[in-house]
Every structure is written in C-alpha cells, then in structure tokens.
C-alpha cells in the first residue's frame with residue numbers, strides 16, 4: 001500500500017538549535033532545504049521539561065517562510081490554540097492524553113485557521129484514530145517518550161507506523177482528505193530509510209540536524225543526507 005505515500009518532508013526540531021541565535025538558526029535550516037520548522041512546547045506538567053512558549057514562536061515567525069509546526073506537549077491544550085495561532089503557528093499538534101475532548105480540540109485548531117495534528121505516545125493505542133480521521137491533517141507518531149531531544153528511537157514504532165499508514169491510505173482511498181504521517185524522536189540517517197519504508201512521510205529531526213558531529217557538512221549537507229537516506233533508490 002506504500003505507493004500512495006506522499007513526498008518526504010523534513011522538519012528540523014528547534015529544540016536542539018542554539019536558542020541564543022534562534023532567528024539565525026531558523027533562517028539557516030530553511031535555506032538548507034527544511035520543509036517545516038518543528039517547535040516543541042513543553043510545560044513541566046504534561047512532560048518533565050520546560051521549553052519555549054508563544055512569545056518565542058512569534059519572535060521566530062518573521063524569520064521563516066516555511067510553515068511552523070507547533071508540537072504541544074502541554075496540558076490543558078485548548079487555551080493554547082488561539083495563542084499559538086496568533087503567534088504564527090501553521091500546524092498545531094497535541095497529545096490526546098492532554099485534552100479532555102479530543103474532537104473539540106481538533107475542531108478548535110481548524111477554526112483558528114491552522115492544520116490539526118494528533119500525537120500518539122509510544123504506548124498509546126491507535127484505535128481512537130478511526131473516530132477523528134476526518135478532522136486531522138497530521139498524525140504524529142512519537143518514537144520516543146516525549147520530553148527530551150537526543151533519545152533512542154523505539155523500534156516498535158515501525159510496526160505502529162505501518163498500521164497508521166494503512167489506516168490513512170484506506171481513508172484517502174475512500175475519498176478522505178490527505179493526512180501526513182509524521183515521526184518524532186531518534187530519527188537519523190541510519191534509521192530514516194526503515195521509517196520511510198514503514199510509511200512515514202514527515203520526519204522530525206533535532207539532534208540529527210543541530211547536533212550532527214560532522215559540522216563540515218553544514219545544515220544543507222545534513223538535510224540532503226537525511227532526504228537521500230529516506231528516498232529508496
């Protein structure tokens with residue numbers, strides 16, 4: 001069923017960028033060919049870490065022409081939706097455990113003019129997907145437990161991605177809207193080919209982009225390597 005998989009999008013996660021030079025980092029990864037900017041919001045409540053909020057999102061907005069992909073690891077979610085929409089988010093993804101009313105939150109995101117994404121933690125079952133498929137623009141499959149960059153990819157995610165891909169393909173084949181299948185956590189040049197083969201089309205990469213040991217490559221070289229490794233010969 002993989003013939004319908006949309007083209008590869010790479011979304012560098014700013015979590016691993018140099019926060020003291022965030023505007024420059026945003027311009028640099030965009031110039032290097034990034035498709036989306038992944039902006040991780042952590043609240044020290046839903047996840048045990050604390051990052052940046054809407055002020056920082058609004059501050060980077062003028063530096064980016066590509067979409068800002070806001071990943072909310074925060075609860076409750078609903079009040080944050082209009083705030084991040086105003087701060088320039090194009091896409092807002094939340095974790096289903098962080099919303100009491102998932103269907104309503106998805107609707108609220110779209111009402112605010114953003115694309116809506118739903119995130120599944122490694123231990124979260126996919127079954128809920130069936131009931132909200134028509135309200136989704138993106139499914140985010142977490143391949144680490146959310147909260148930190150630089151963690152190891154959880155291998156069981158591959159089987160879960162295959163199941164999500166066939167649900168999405170069946171939805172599209174039945175006339176439904178397209179839905180991106182994003183993976184987040186531990187993505188690198190070593191595993192991106194297998195992750196793509198399992199059906200993902202949108203790849204978040206934090207430490208693989210900003211913490212790459214091979215600095216000579218530059219962001220362009222790193223993004224090219226990731227894209228090439230994700231693309232079957």
Ligand code: DX5
Pocket residue numbers: 013014015016038040071144145146147148149150151184185186187204205206207208
């Ligand atoms: C983790 C975040 C990720 C993180 C990924 O909870 O959602 O976006 O930045 O970092 P890497 O690519 O280093 O695993």
Ligand code: ZN
Pocket residue numbers: 013038039040071184204
């Ligand atoms: Zn993320």
